[in-house]
Amino acid sequence: MLKAVLFDLDGVITDTAKFHFLAWRDLGAELGVTVDEAFNEELKGVSRIDSLERILAFGGLADKYSTAEKEALCTKKNDHYLELIQEMTPADILPGILPLLEELREAGLKAIVTSASKNAPGILELLQVKDYFDGIVDPASVAAGKPAPDIFLAGAELAGAKPAECIGVEDAASGVEAIKAAHIPAIAIGDAEVLAQADRVLADTSDLSLAVLRDTWEK
Ligand code: B16
Numbered sequence: 001m002l003k004a005v006l007f008d009l010d011g012v013i014t015d016t017a018k019f020h021f022l023a024w025r026d027l028g029a030e031l032g033v034t035v036d037e038a039f040n041e042e043l044k045g046v047s048r049i050d051s052l053e054r055i056l057a058f059g060g061l062a063d064k065y066s067t068a069e070k071e072a073l074c075t076k077k078n079d080h081y082l083e084l085i086q087e088m089t090p091a092d093i094l095p096g097i098l099p100l101l102e103e104l105r106e107a108g109l110k111a112i113v114t115s116a117s118k119n120a121p122g123i124l125e126l127l128q129v130k131d132y133f134d135g136i137v138d139p140a141s142v143a144a145g146k147p148a149p150d151i152f153l154a155g156a157e158l159a160g161a162k163p164a165e166c167i168g169v170e171d172a173a174s175g176v177e178a179i180k181a182a183h184i185p186a187i188a189i190g191d192a193e194v195l196a197q198a199d200r201v202l203a204d205t206s207d208l209s210l211a212v213l214r215d216t217w218e219k
């Protein structure tokens, strides 16, 4: 039986991807690295420090900064990101998500947040949807980030369900890879080619419903 839905946040519940992009683009510009939208795709679902490492490697700067300097760069990016997201309101919840959360609540299924973002609790507050969730996995508590399965395995555990009793919803290739590595069925939102590893790809969150989740999970 399907017992729990494991939700990615950025790109699934709300579109913070554009704010991450702007913050990384500006930091990249300061460092002399061009972060364009195509390269930004590779940062989706990837933790803050790993995103910085990818940007530095892309710019040929992999060995230029100490650990302390990298931490300071991450803090600078996050401060800018936090400024950008302060204006978020419930109007920024992606289409279809609120009705789905209502359906899950009525059907007694657990909803868990499995986001790589340390800002997830604050964003859920801004969107006023925190109460719909039965738990938020702390990304700092898992050994390895996406595409490793850890965060989704922790999500299943938090729901009190086996991985096979869950379904994961993601927008990033690294996230879909993580769900599948946890032996959990995956629904992806976005480009069918980029997200080909998922069991089902939907163009938009408005196509999500409990019926679609159950149908995908049963296959
Ligand atoms: P933070 P998700 C991910 O969230 C984002 O997709 C990724 O771009 C970001 O770097 C990562 O969270 C860490 O976010 O800097 O807020 O801790 O897609 O896994 O919900």
Ligand code: MG
Binding pocket: 008, 009, 010, 011, 012, 044, 045, 170, 171, 172, 175
């Ligand atoms: Mg995402």
